Amino acid sequence: MKRTLLIIKPDAVKRNLAGEILKRIIDAGFKILGMKMMWLDKDEGARFYEIHKGKDFYEWLVNFISSGPIVVCCLGAEDAPQKLRTVVGATDPKKAAVGTIRNLFGTSVGENVVHASAPDEDPEREIKFFFSEKEIFNY
């Protein structure tokens, strides 16, 4: 079993979609190994998204992720990082496959309801950004 990180972003939390999204994640076969609700400040948002520093949407992205509460989950499954990207769909909800979370709930390329670790961008780094090992449970 591998681990990956899911963030339910501020747009989805504000729209009360956290439950709908988690139901789909669980139905897809993921186990929730860790979960917390938090509100990032701008510095934390900037550090989490530093891989995008210099891109034209970076400032917008940092403001958005720190614009309200988020729900952060460490998920476990076989091939979890790749599997989660499939369930979440493409970055732009208009291009996301029918039935994916971003297709169902996303409203724009920026307000796309969830973050899912990219398999080639070190999901374990993202998990450790939010969780200590004591906050992740193997059950």
Ligand code: DAT
């Ligand atoms: P993903 O979240 O699918 O991994 P990414 O890593 O390329 O996509 O970008 C991170 C986030 O930045 C993405 O979820 C939404 C935002 N974003 C990406 N491209 C954007 C764009 N062209 N305009 C506005 N926001 C964008």
Ligand code: MG
């Ligand atoms: Mg990404």
